[in-house]
Each structure stands twice: as C-alpha cells, then as structure tokens.
Amino acid sequence: MSDYRDLNRANWDEHAPLHAASPDYAFERFRTDPSFLSDVVRFDLPRLGDIRGLRGVHLQCHLGTDTVSLARLGATMTGLDFSPAALKSARELAEQIGAAVDFVEADVYDAVEALGGERFDLVFTGIGALCWLPSIERWARTVAGLLRPGGRLFLREDHPMAATLDETQTDRFVIGYPYFETPEPMVFNDAGTYVETEREAPAMTTHEWNHGLGEIVSALLDAGLVLTGLVEHDCAAWARLPDRMVRGEDGEYRLREHGERIPFTFTLQARKP
Template sequence: MPNDYVAANMRNWDERVADHLVAYGAEAFADDPAALTARVEAELLAPFVPGGSFEGVTMLHQQCHIGLDTISFARRGADIVGTDLSGAAIAAARALAARAGTPNATFLQSANEDVPDAVGRRFDVVFTSVGVLVWLSDLDAWAQSIARLLAPGGVFLVYDGHPMMAAMEDGRDDGLLVVGEPYFATGEPRRFDDGATYASENRMENGVTYQWPHDLSEILTAVRGAGLSIEAFGEHRSIPWKALPGLVPGDDGWVPPEGSPDLPLMFSLIARGPGRGETRG
C-alpha cells in the first residue's frame, strides 16, 4: 500500500480513538463482565469451532480498532490477539483489556501483511469485520497473510459491508437508494475529506482518508488464490450502522425502508485453511 495513503489513514484513525471511546461507551463496556459485542461474528463462527464454543480456541482479530470485539471473544473464553495499524487504537485496546480483566486478550500494532512475522504463531481462527476491506489496497497480500496465520484446518471469517452497498450514493437526502459509485475494483483509491467520523458529528483535523472499492469476485478470488477453501458465504439484508441516509432502524440493524428494493448490505465469508497433512496451494 502506498506510504502516503497509509500515513493519511493512520493519522485519521489515530484521531478517531478518543471520540470512539466515548461514542462506544468503551469504559462501561470494560467494566461490565457480561457485556459482549461481535454477536453476529460469533454466530457465524460457532458452527465451525468444536462444540460451538470458543473456550480455549486461539484467535487472531485483524483490524481490531479499540478492541471491544477482541475483548468480547476473550470473555467467551478465547485466547485472542488483536492487531491494528493505529498505535493509538492499540494503546486504547490494551488499557481497556486491563480494565476489563481479560489477560487472554493481547494486542499488537501491525499492518496486516506484517502480522504473520510479528506474532510468529498460527491460530485456530482468524477474523476481521465491519468496515475493513475498503482500507486495503492489495487483497492478494491480505489473503496470503491470513493463510500464513491459520493453523492446519483453521477457520477464517470476514464479515463486512457488501460491495453493492458501497456502490450506492451516500449523500442523498431524498431517501432513494441509487447506484452512484464504482462497484468493480478500480485499483485506485477514492479520496474522502469530510472530516467526520461515523460514530459522532465531531470534526477531525486529519479528515483525509483513502479507500479502495473491492467487488465480490476480487474478494473471493483473493481468498481462493491464497489456498483457502470457501465453506460458507452469505449476503445480509441489515447492517450494523447507518451506512446510507435512506436506511431505517430494523429488528437487527439498519435496513432499507418499506417499499424500497431489497439490497445486500453486508456479506460474510467463511474459509478454511488446508488440514493436517495437506499443503497450501
């Protein structure tokens, strides 16, 4: 990924941390031992871990941000490592894990492609979720790093915004859902400079970010090309945040309003690394 794009995105995500700690109620979450996030991720992964339990499962959470989902899996019994490019986010995650009393959640600042060498071990489960792939320029390098992180027969989950959702115009005020952005990967990033974080109306000094569109075929091809076998794929009608102005609250997230065309807003993909005795393709 070009260094100037990385530097701009890192400055932006470093600045978001203080705001997100408040917007997410992070301290209250850490103080409540029963609090759990990543409900959908846990439901998607449960059928692929022994007995549907995360107790004693080794996990790696890529792009973990301030670590609430990471801590949630630690509370479910996993031995989990969270990684993120933002040093401010990792510092916040470590503080929250200490406050929560979850020593089985540890954190490491690292770019995705550097994580395998940085951690020096493999995991039963690797996952990443919600607003992650648009920050990556090279999905082949991303998928190959996942393959290196998985133990033999290990499971990978990505749960993220659907590329079709990302192609919709997000600045409309008429409630319509209209395609207005590239669906297919362009190879070039889109530049944003609105200065706002999705979690609040606060304005940031480091408002410029760069994001890359990725179509489904690019995502699937990268995963398969890294030697992983796709075991499940889903398209979902709700999304955890108000990604488009026309969406309305539903029973399980934000959904298109009644009478609007149905639209895939999220997708999930489960893949598995080669089993014991197999070799990576």
C-alpha cells in the first residue's frame, strides 16, 4: 500500500471519533428528527432532484451523514470509505436511526472491485474528497466503471481556485498552492480540524493534491461520460478563509466582502451513455 494512503488513513482514523462527537456533524439531530438532512445534501437538493428508487453509492463517505441523508430521500445507498474508524461511526448512526445503508471499507480506486461494475444509478461525491487523490483520471475511470448505462455522477466539491488560496493572508487573496494536479503531493502537518471538537485534533501529516476544473471535466469526458451540468458557487460548507468568511442560515460560509471574486465550491453532473 502506498505511503499517502497510510498517512491519510491514519489522519482520518484519528479525526473520525472527534468528528462524530462534533455538533457540526449533528448526530443528535439525525437521531431525534427523522426528516433531518445534512447541510451538504440540503444545499444540493435543487440540483439533485428526485432520487427515490435509485441505487446510489457515496464515495469517500466519511461518517456517512450525507449517505444516510440520501437514503432518507429514497435512494438505496452504499457508502464507501477507507477509514475503519469513520465507518464504525457511520454504521452506528445508520443503525440508531434505522437507515438501511450498506457501508463498505475500501479505497476509492478499488471501488469497482469492492462493489461490482455498472451497478449504480447514482455516484455521489461530496465536499472535501478529491483533494486526497493523486490521479483525477483514475478517479474518473472508477466513476465510469461504477455507473450503469444511463446512470449519473453528482459531484459538489471545493473549487480548485479556492484551494490555491493561502489562508494565512487576511488582507488580500494570495495564491499559495498549486491549481493543477502535480506528481508530488502537497504535504501538511496541521493540528486542528474543520469542525468544532471537544478537544483539539493532534497534528497529523497528510498528502493532498489539487485538480484543476478543466482537468476534472476532461477526465470525465475521457472516461466516456457526458457533462450535463456545471455550476460554480460563492459559498463553501466550511470556512476555508476563517477570518474572512461568515456562516449563513443555510449553513454555508461566504466572504464578508467581495463575494463575487472567488468561487468556493462547484456542482458538476455527468451521465454515462
């Protein structure tokens, strides 16, 4: 197993229990309110449409809050992640709320082997997933391999332009990280995490990559998919620039000023002919 997977899995295994206890992941709301959906899926609803009766897979599902939200909307869902600690929390939540979701432990690149090819009507990928993958082309081939003919990909992800920003600069937008995919990873060793936790998360070494928007689109086209939608958003599910962003009533973070200057997330949809 390659080094980046070992390092990144250790990071997610360490963070998963902290995230599961965080109010930002809202496990208690899921337990007490049968209609509750994650902030991410609520934001996605206008573009996601009616998914009742679809067989779906959520790649890199982490704690499964988006996965069980999609199940509450009527899809038959499978969640896939490589972190056993994250899947432990995901399975416990699904059992507690009576969500019939199957959670499978596997790396995303091994998804076709783990789940079977051309089985799914919907491949869903949410915020903060693609940055952990070194090859966007391999990811696109995996998505195409999972989808049945006529099935669709639904992706909302951090925008690669926003991912280039140096978050330590508080008075201007400064490019501090690559926009395009690079052979070597960006290496981070940061304490803390993106949600409120009962104790500070320890510093963990991670390997990450950015992928340009054109690279993502081209990889999907090369894998045989047909692009059906692409929307850029002025908001994000987390505060990428914490000193400059505020959270709105919809749970999304936006710049206090000049929100028109930077796209923070995007939604992409594609179909397999």
